[in-house]
Amino acid sequence: MKLDTLKTSVLKETILHGVHESGLRVFIIPKKGFCKYYAIYGTEYGSLDNVLKVPGSQETINLPDGIAHFLEHKLFEEEDGGNAFDRFALTGASSNAFTSFDMTAYLYSCTDSFYENLDILLDFVNHPYFTDENVSKEQGIIGQEIKMYDDDPGWRLFFNMLQGMFHNNPVKTDIAGTVESISHITPQLLYKCCDAYYNPSNMFLVLVGDIDGEKAIECIDRHVSAEKDRGRIDRPQINEPETVVEKKVTQKMSVSKPLFLIGFKETEQGVDGRELLKKQIMTQILVEVLFGKSSEFFMSLYSEGLIDGSFDKDSEIEKKYGFSSVTGESKDPDEVYKRVIAHIENVKKAGLNDADISRAKRILIGKNLRAYNSVENIGNNFIRCFMNNINPFEFRQTAEDIKKSELEARLLQHFTEDKAVLSVIEPLEG
Amino acid sequence: MNITEKTELSKGVNLRFLKTEKFKTNMISLVLRLPLCRETVTRAALLPRVLKRGTQNYPTLSDISKKAEELYGATVSASTVKKGDNQLLAFSVHFVSDSFISETITEEVVKLLAEFVLHPKTCDGGFDTEFVEQEKENAKNFIEGLINDKKAYAAAKCNEIMFEGDPYGIYEYGYVEDLKDINEKNLYDFYKELLKKSQIEIFASGSFDEGLIKATMQAEFGTLLEDREVPPAKTVLAAIEENIKVKRVTEEMPTSQSKLVMGFNCGVNPVSKDYFGLMMFSCVFGGSPFSKLFNNVREKLSLAYYVFSALDRQKGYMKISAGIEASKFDDAYNEIMLQLDKMKKGDFTDDEITSAKKYLATSFGSVKDSMGSTEDFYMGQILLDNDETIDRLCESISHITRDEIIKAANTVQLDTVYFLKGVGGNEA
Numbered sequence: 024m025k026l027d028t029l030k031t032s033v034l035k036e037t038i039l040h041g042v043h044e045s046g047l048r049v050f051i052i053p054k055k056g057f058c059k060y061y062a063i064y065g066t067e068y069g070s071l072d073n074v075l076k077v078p079g080s081q082e083t084i085n086l087p088d089g090i091a092h093f094l095e096h097k098l099f100e101e102e103d104g105g106n107a108f109d110r111f112a113l114t115g116a117s118s119n120a121f122t123s124f125d126m127t128a129y130l131y132s133c134t135d136s137f138y139e140n141l142d143i144l145l146d147f148v149n150h151p152y153f154t155d156e157n158v159s160k161e162q163g164i165i166g167q168e169i170k171m172y173d174d175d176p177g178w179r180l181f182f183n184m185l186q187g188m189f190h191n192n193p194v195k196t197d198i199a200g201t202v203e204s205i206s207h208i209t210p211q212l213l214y215k216c217c218d219a220y221y222n223p224s225n226m227f228l229v230l231v232g233d234i235d236g237e238k239a240i241e242c243i244d245r246h247v248s249a250e251k252d253r254g255r256i257d258r259p260q261i262n263e264p265e266t267v268v269e270k271k272v273t274q275k276m277s278v279s280k281p282l283f284l285i286g287f288k289e290t291e292q293g294v295d296g297r298e299l300l301k302k303q304i305m306t307q308i309l310v311e312v313l314f315g316k317s318s319e320f321f322m323s324l325y326s327e328g329l330i331d332g333s334f335d336k337d338s339e340i341e342k343k344y345g346f347s348s349v350t351g352e353s354k355d356p357d358e359v360y361k362r363v364i365a366h367i368e369n370v371k372k373a374g375l376n377d378a379d380i381s382r383a384k385r386i387l388i389g390k391n392l393r394a395y396n397s398v399e400n401i402g403n404n405f406i407r408c409f410m411n412n413i414n415p416f417e418f419r420q421t422a423e424d425i426k427k428s429e430l431e432a433r434l435l436q437h438f439t440e441d442k443a444v445l446s447v448i449e450p451l452e453g
Numbered sequence: 454m455n456i457t458e459k460t461e462l463s464k465g466v467n468l469r470f471l472k473t474e475k476f477k478t479n480m481i482s483l484v485l486r487l488p489l490c491r492e493t494v495t496r497a498a499l500l501p502r503v504l505k506r507g508t509q510n511y512p513t514l515s516d517i518s519k520k521a522e523e524l525y526g527a528t529v530s531a532s533t534v535k536k537g538d539n540q541l542l543a544f545s546v547h548f549v550s551d552s553f554i555s556e557t558i559t560e561e562v563v564k565l566l567a568e569f570v571l572h573p574k575t576c577d578g579g580f581d582t583e584f585v586e587q588e589k590e591n592a593k594n595f596i597e598g599l600i601n602d603k604k605a606y607a608a609a610k611c612n613e614i615m616f617e618g619d620p621y622g623i624y625e626y627g628y629v630e631d632l633k634d635i636n637e638k639n640l641y642d643f644y645k646e647l648l649k650k651s652q653i654e655i656f657a658s659g660s661f662d663e664g665l666i667k668a669t670m671q672a673e674f675g676t677l678l679e680d681r682e683v684p685p686a687k688t689v690l691a692a693i694e695e696n697i698k699v700k701r702v703t704e705e706m707p708t709s710q711s712k713l714v715m716g717f718n719c720g721v722n723p724v725s726k727d728y729f730g731l732m733m734f735s736c737v738f739g740g741s742p743f744s745k746l747f748n749n750v751r752e753k754l755s756l757a758y759y760v761f762s763a764l765d766r767q768k769g770y771m772k773i774s775a776g777i778e779a780s781k782f783d784d785a786y787n788e789i790m791l792q793l794d795k796m797k798k799g800d801f802t803d804d805e806i807t808s809a810k811k812y813l814a815t816s817f818g819s820v821k822d823s824m825g826s827t828e829d830f831y832m833g834q835i836l837l838d839n840d841e842t843i844d845r846l847c848e849s850i851s852h853i854t855r856d857e858i859i860k861a862a863n864t865v866q867l868d869t870v871y872f873l874k875g876v877g878g879n880e881a
Contacts, residue, residue, distance in 0.1 A: 115811025
């Protein structure tokens with residue numbers, strides 16, 4: 024396979040990229056001076072994929088909630104009874120995996136034996152081994168993981184917001200599923216998901232460090248074969264209305280003070296590439312201008328004791344789902360909600376201010392530079408960009424080019440009260 | 454990253470450079486060392502909150518934030534951390550290197566840090582009254598909010614029980630009942646005392662013109678750089694007790710998952726070879742994804758999603774933490790003790806030893822690849838009065854033998870078992 028080069032002189036960084044004959048997309052980010060190497064191998068498959076259209080057949084299967092995450096756990100298990108952690112251990116790599124809404128990724132970092140570790144990574148992910156016994160054992164472990172999240176107020180707050188926000192989009196479903204839903208997972212289902220979603224055309228490999236591209240490609244040739252290629256996965260369209268389900272969702276838990284999360288639903292789906300990047304940055308700028316530490320909003324509510332240092336803001340605009348949010352602890356979440364809405368309306372009337380926009384852009388440019396400080400950050404951020412067909416080097420220029428009028432239009436479109444949901448965790452009584 | 458010899462800016466105030474070209478940002482930190490004690494812990498923990506509220510030249514939150522944002526989102530942080538029997542008050546600024554932007558901001562950033570540390574907003578010889586009163590309320594909420602994170606809560610409770618009567622048992626964020634005696638005057642007086650008398654360690658990490666940094670520091674921090682007499686920092690190790698009676702406490706709470714935390718005395722000198730043996734022991738036993746605890750408590754018996762052991766080098770103790778089913782306490786406890794017993798008898802393979810050495814080497818690689826972690830490592834070394842570099846430490850670990858691991862396993866002594874027992878889940 025041939026590798027092409029992308030360069031940025033401002034950041035002094037390079038990306039080598041190419042498509043392997045199997046369909047696997049490969050990216051190498053050469054970094055010198057770091058002790059560690061990093062590799063992340065991801066499939067565009069996450070909790071959003073709850074209906075499998077089996078490649079090459081008419082068969083459609085409704086998948087149990089939590090299966091992508093379950094599969095992530097199970098791939099570490101090996102036929103001889105051992106697991107991939109132990110293999111990585113012998114070569115000194117620190118390995119892990121995660122499942123998100125739209126991605127499952129396997130990763131390791133190491134200080135030496137990079138190619139040996141790459142062999143292990145590509146080998147174990149491409150060698151599923153599922154039995155009734157090992158599936159049932161995993162149900163116990165993941166059951167504990169689910170219970171741990173059940174006790175996590177921040178996690179509950181987040182999923183309660185998503186449930187208030189989305190009617191049909193599976194983003195509202197807990198990534199790990201429930202103890203009940205994972206009880207329906209069988210080895211046969213896991214093999215079917217593997218065959219479809221872990222096919223090379225649906226996968227990405229990102230390598231960061233002082234890497235020899237030729238040697239990396241040899242590893243890929245050894246483990247990833249064109250025979251496994253099933254082409255692009257056909258996915259059912261998510262039909263999601265623009266409205267929200269519930270304006271307010273409340274749960275009681277053992278917390279000391281109410282927690283709130285106010286979210287604004289993104290109603291446009293399916294955008295990727297430059298258009299998505301621009302939309303992501305515009306939303307981030309707006310969130311910064313509206314709710315940042317230097318905003319009037321933050322200072323007034325903080326001084327009044329309505330919010331405290333736990334206050335934070337975020338936006339997550341992806342291909343298949345999106346929202347912006349503010350969160351924190353407050354004695355009066357309803358009042359915070361009213362103030363958020365009123366503040367947005369005021370800004371819409373008064374218009375945005377150039378100095379605020381310029382500072383927000385500087386914050387984002389600074390954050391973007393900081394993300395290059397770690398090989399893990401580079402790998403994790405870049406794989407997400409590549410799945411979304413985004414060139415990460417375009418971040419800065421895109422941010423600098425965004426105009427005030429574009430931001431004002433985005434403000435009117437995205438931050439509206441009818442798309443807002445308030446999620447609250449209240450303390451138990453007594 | 455190489456650490457330079459310390460430069461004594463004045464007696465008791467040291468500057469060290471951690472030089473590297475690999476990052477796109479730089480970091481400057483200033484750390485004041487205080488002994489951890491009940492009389493001052495709450496005041497010290499309150500200070501960063503008040504100092505972040507406003508300065509003489511930037512009197513509101515919005516003013517400070519605007520200044521930092523203009524400097525490409527430089528983050529100025531202030532916090533207290535517990536390290537052994539010490540409480541560290543740390544100020545830090547993290548900012549983009551001049552070479553990646555079309556302007557130079559380093560001097561401005563040093564000035565901003567100095568503004569935070571030396572020129573807080575004051576009024577009639579005290580801090581701003583409103584700031585102090587509001588931050589007392591925020592501190593109260595924060596301390597009470599510990600319960601929101603059950604894992605952290607259980608760890609803090611175990612710590613409190615294990616180290617009752619010892620400075621290390623003090624809750625590092627302070628006590629609600631101590632807040633009422635704090636006012637804008639006595640807090641400011643306390644801070645002025647600290648600035649005058651504490652030993653101060655300054656770190657500059659990244660790529661700098663050393664001369665320029667020194668000169669700017671001297672110009673901006675002039676009044677802070679007076680000589681001071683400081684006693685050496687001391688931490689009393691968690692020593693092995695004769696005829697120990699294990700402390701066992703169970704507390705019930707309405708949660709889905711229960712949390713088991715076990716504290717062990719190790720009593721090992723943190724700068725001796727024995728400590729490296731202890732690190733290797735903990736790694737094989739419970740400090741890695743190939744450990745005995747992970748493979749047996751989790752993988753074999755499905756009793757937990759997380760289960761691990763961790764060492765505290767400064768204090769010389771080990772903690773085991775696991776999230777389990779309330780009804781599986783005995784199973785989990787017995788399995789943990791069984792695995793410990795195997796370690797004591799040397800029932801582990803050479804592969805496990807090799808894996809642990811490599812795992813620790815990779816962990817130290819992570820430390821070297823992070824400015825924050827490198828600073829934290831060297832701050833720890835300073836408190837231990839030890840000048841080993843990360844590489845030398847790694848080298849020492851690579852020579853640890855099986856016998857030394859067995860010896861370490863046989864030194865640890867169970868002191869405390871804390872169980873946060875979940876009764877009923879959360880209401881929907």
